[in-house]
Amino acid sequence: MKITPTISTLIFFLFVVFSWSCAASADDRVDGFLECLKDQVDNYTSISSLVYTPINSSFQSVLDFSIRNRRFMSASTPKPLVIITPECEDQIAPIIYCAKQNQLQIRTRSGGHDFEGRSYVSEVPFVIIDLLNFSEVTVDAEQKTAWLGAGATIGMLYYNIAIKSSRLAFPAGFSPTVGVGGHFSGGGYGILLRKYGMAADHVIDARIVDVNGNILDRKSMGEDLFWAIRGGGGSSFGVILAWKVGLVEVPETVTVFTIFRDLEQNATQLIHRWQYVAPTIDQDLFLRVIARRNTSADGKMTIRLSFNSVFLGGVDRLLALMQKEFPELGLVRDDCTEMSWIQAILYNTGLPIDSLEPLLDRYQPDVGYYKGKSDYVQEPMPISGFEGVWELFYEPDGKEAEFLLTPYGGKMAEIPESAIAFPHRAGNLYMVHHMIYWEAEQAQDEDKYIAWVRKLYNYVTPYVTKNPRGAFLCYRDLDIGVNNNEGVVTIETARVWGEKYFVNNFNRLVLVKTRVDPGNFFREEQSIPPLILRWTGKEDI
């Protein structure tokens, strides 16, 4: 019998083929991806031991190893289909190619500290490239430079600097386990912020794999892409392999102190006064203030401010400076300890200051639950503003919360907004970090805690930057806006969150993205979209 397909069966057939190819099951995509890798990699044995799928017993532990926020470690958190832990640069291009071929998204993870877990969570089928083994650090003390793999931690960088020189340092963050892949590409700051600016300000070269699998350095990537990955985030542009940084000089002796002041000790007047002092004082002084609720043994609640400082100099000069500029704080010699810069790093982490080895440990036990948000302040907040914040801290859900003010000024005010993609410079007195933490036992109340920190954020609206309201990419916050996960992302969708992170640098980031990844392969909830270059219809296809 001769079968003549009717139009309707043909349409049905086309429909089936079409929908099948668009929505191949996750299993098919994984099979396709793995088959593709076998074709692309000359010696598959050399990479197969680095490829994890859920059938490998260590899949879960490799996934969990770098998770730093337990909110994204639950059974309901979307999991990757594949995790790959490459060991050499030429293993990355085949992964990108095969992910593209099989419509899988890539998430690149370096240290896994993303506040919203974006390096290891996606709502669409995805593969993780986990760079934890790209962790080599080579310090050249003569040249005052270092090359570091994107998967190195800042602790590894600090360690390798310290064993070579006590006079060299690097202006990156507090926690040693933070990965340089996300940290430098988001900006990155720490105790040397007012003296030297952001970590990204000191990046002098980089290696990146682009969407076509090319390995580029500063020269071959071009100054616009090199500009973009210093503060514009890595996840929009490719897989960053390594950074070269310039090291900075610090004195042999620095001085640290942390002093506490409760409401009963004029804490509100002190934090109010702090706003006028900390951003303008000598840039050798980094003095931040952290507010938390504190309950005494007899159950009485108060707000305890912790004035936490590193001064790039000896105690005598520090005391003279504080006596002149901030006598109200009442700093005395006994509050102060002289030490080396690397000891100040350890001190601020809460590690014993006599051993460097813990800086190398990238594993972090006791990962907790948290939600963070950020703001910038350009005009001092009134006393009443702080009093309102304290009231929120007295609410039951404010028990484990933090309101952390980091002074800007100094070098930060000297670097132009457009120097690198990180934009928050002159005009900002300080950055605010709103944080709330909870424990596993309270996990079912997660929404309440998140609601609390959002309430705090809403409360401070009159006192912080507007149009756009500034935010710090390293403190990623999906509340401020997200892209659609699938389909075309418009510039206007991305502008909602993008101008908060990048202010006037947002448009230039879009242009860079349009040049380097016009098909928007490297994408996530807060990645820069390319301009859509519409076909004008003037030519025949």
Ligand SMILES: Cc1cc2nc3c(=O)[nH]c(=O)nc-3n(C[C@H](O)[C@H](O)[C@H](O)COP(=O)(O)OP(=O)(O)OC[C@H]3O[C@@H](n4cnc5c(N)ncnc54)[C@H](O)[C@@H]3O)c2cc1C
């Ligand atoms: C405990 C803790 C302490 C912190 N302390 C500080 C601090 O003192 N100062 C500060 O500025 N910030 C701090 N942060 C924030 C931190 O800088 C950011 O979370 C930063 O993005 C972490 O980098 P990562 O490589 O560990 O993160 P990841 O989660 O691995 O990555 C973060 C983002 O960058 C992308 N990315 C990572 N690596 C690459 C790469 N190689 N190529 C392309 N894209 C990449 C990821 O896809 C993701 O979008 C802290 C965070 C935590 C959790």
Ligand SMILES: *[C@@H]1O[C@H](CO)[C@@H](O)[C@H](O)[C@H]1NC(C)=O
């Ligand atoms: C392939 O890689 C494996 C593991 O790295 C190695 O033992 C083997 O010798 C390699 N084979 C060839 C043909 O290079």
Ligand SMILES: *[C@@H]1O[C@H](CO)[C@@H](O)[C@H](O)[C@H]1NC(C)=O
């Ligand atoms: C995971 O399992 C596959 C199939 O057995 C194997 O080829 C691969 O080497 C395993 N991966 C790791 C990291 O052990």
Ligand SMILES: *[C@@H]1O[C@H](CO)[C@@H](O)[C@H](O)[C@H]1NC(C)=O
């Ligand atoms: C990769 O890094 C992990 C974590 O530091 C380590 O346990 C493992 O041995 C490393 N693998 C290689 C091949 O270096």
Ligand SMILES: *[C@@H]1O[C@H](CO)[C@@H](O)[C@H](O)[C@H]1NC(C)=O
């Ligand atoms: C609190 O501050 C006020 C105004 O600066 C000052 O007069 C008062 O003595 C201070 N009280 C304490 C306990 O320090």
Ligand SMILES: *[C@@H]1O[C@H](CO)[C@@H](O)[C@H](O)[C@H]1NC(C)=O
């Ligand atoms: C109160 O503050 C002290 C000193 O900072 C601290 O040791 C204690 O844990 C705090 N108590 C609470 C309940 O936060």
